[in-house]
Amino acid sequence: xxxxxxxxxxxxxxxxxxxxxxxxxxxxxxxxxxxxxxxxxxxxxxxxxxxxxxxxxxxxxxxxxxxxxxxxxxxxxxxxxxxxxxxxxxxxxxxxxxxxxxxxxxxxxxxxxxxxxxxxxxxxxxxxxxxxxxxxxxxxxxxxxxxxxxxxxxxxxxxxxxxxxxxxxxxxxxxxxxxxxxxxxxxxxxxxxxxxxxxxxxxxxxxxxxxxxxxxxxxxxxxxxxxxxxxxxxxxxxxxxxxxxxxxxxxxxxxxxxxxxxxxxxxxxxxxxxxxxxxxxxxxxxxxxxxxxxxxxxxxxxxxxxxxxxxxxxx
Numbered sequence: 001x002x003x004x005x006x007x008x009x010x011x012x013x014x015x016x017x018x019x020x021x022x023x024x025x026x027x028x029x030x031x032x033x034x035x036x037x038x039x040x041x042x043x044x045x046x047x048x049x050x051x052x053x054x055x056x057x058x059x060x061x062x063x064x065x066x067x068x069x070x071x072x073x074x075x076x077x078x079x080x081x082x083x084x085x086x087x088x089x090x091x092x093x094x095x096x097x098x099x100x101x102x103x104x105x106x107x108x109x110x111x112x113x114x115x116x117x118x119x120x121x122x123x124x125x126x127x128x129x130x131x132x133x134x135x136x137x138x139x140x141x142x143x144x145x146x147x148x149x150x151x152x153x154x155x156x157x158x159x160x161x162x163x164x165x166x167x168x169x170x171x172x173x174x175x176x177x178x179x180x181x182x183x184x185x186x187x188x189x190x191x192x193x194x195x196x197x198x199x200x201x202x203x204x205x206x207x208x209x210x211x212x213x214x215x216x217x218x219x220x221x222x223x224x225x226x227x228x229x230x231x232x233x234x235x236x237x238x239x240x241x242x243x244x245x246x247x248x249x250x251x252x253x254x255x256x257x258x259x260x261x262x263x264x265x266x267x268x269x270x271x272x273x274x275x276x277x278x279x280x281x282x283x284x285x286x287x288x289x290x291x292x293x294x295x296x297x298x299x300x301x302x303x304x305x306x307x308x309x310x311x312x313x314x315x
Contacts, residue, residue: 003045007052011117018056018120021049025127033132040133049124050141054149056121057167058160059199063118071198071243078242083284118163125167135172142168143181150188155197162192162200166207178214186214190234193250198243205238205246209253216261228261229268236275247287255294262301269306272298 005017023029024036040046059067077083128138142164149161165185168174177185192204208215208231219228235257238250258265265272276294283291298306 003043003048003052006049006121007055014056015115015117015120018053018117018124022120022124022127025124025131025133027127027130027132036131037133040137046128046133046137047141050138051145053121053125054142054145054160054164056117057125057163058156059118063116064156067199070245074198074243074245083244083282083287118160122163122167125164126170129168129170129173135176138168138173139176155195155200158192158195159197159200159203162189162203162207166203166210169207169210174211178211182211182214186211190231193234193238198241198246201238201241202243202245202249205235205249205253208235209256212253212257212260215257216264219261220264228257228264232257232265232268232272239275239279244285244287247283248290251287251290251294255290255297258294258297258301266302269298269302273306 002017002020005013006021008014008017024031029036125138125142129135146161146165149157150165152158152161165177169177189204189208193201193208195201195204212231215227215231218224219226232254235250235254239247239254241247241250276291276298279291280288
């Protein structure tokens with residue numbers, strides 16, 4: 001019943017049912033892992049639930065209209081040479097500081113921040129990936145459906161699939177995708193950074209952040225020595241979008257790479273600082289807050305090195 005209810009056309013019903021599964025699979029759920037796995041296997045829960053979750057992560061018609069309206073506003077502001085106003089001051093948090101506003105689903109589309117069936121379904125996929133369930137069970141149900149949606153000419157379907165891919169980038173599922181599939185997925189995600197629908201580009205940047213450890217490993221292991229530099233360059237290019245969702249997602253993705261790569265990006269610091277310093281006069285609103293936090297992440301990661309070799313002259 002709860003599996004069927006997760007796809008109910010009545011939004012409150014589908015939300016409650018999906019929230020049930022989100023709680024049921026969560027590692028901190030008040031149910032023993034033994035009982036949970038017994039129910040999962042007897043009822044064949046995951047293969048039956050995943051198709052519904054994938055449908056739920058796709059924006060509905062009303063959400064699409066709101067997104068397109070915001071995109072048009074961004075284009076008008078860019079044409080007028082202005083940016084969105086900044087709502088509040090920002091205070092950078094050091095690495096490891098707690099933030100009650102952070103969540104693992106994490107993707108911020110710049111729209112209504114309220115809880116939705118899309119966010120709940122993405123969070124449920126992540127809860128399943130974080131659970132003690134064998135990753136092969138989730139991936140066996142998820143990957144064939146993702147393959148179809150990622151190849152779809154419908155950008156809204158592609159965007160939902162990209163969000164789902166990022167949502168399961170944790171623990172065994174993330175490791176399995178990185179080791180077995182990400183070499184093929186990476187070029188696709190990079191290509192989506194320039195998609196004509198900005199939300200596709202923004203979600204791709206977010207998903208790339210979730211798998212940025214793969215990019216760093218490819219470089220540090222000399223499997224693809226130049227990948228990290230080209231990856232950062234592509235994210236910088238994405239930051240030049242006039243769309244604030246794309247700017248913010250690309251900048252956040254860039255920050256994630258900095259934190260994971262650490263000393264590996266030291267040779268790139270001069271170019272990085274030139275870009276960030278120039279961006280101070282271009283970005284506004286929430287994107288400017290993200291930019292300030294990026295400077296803080298660089299300071300946390302490199303300390304005094306960020307003032308070496310005349311980089312302070314970038315200011």
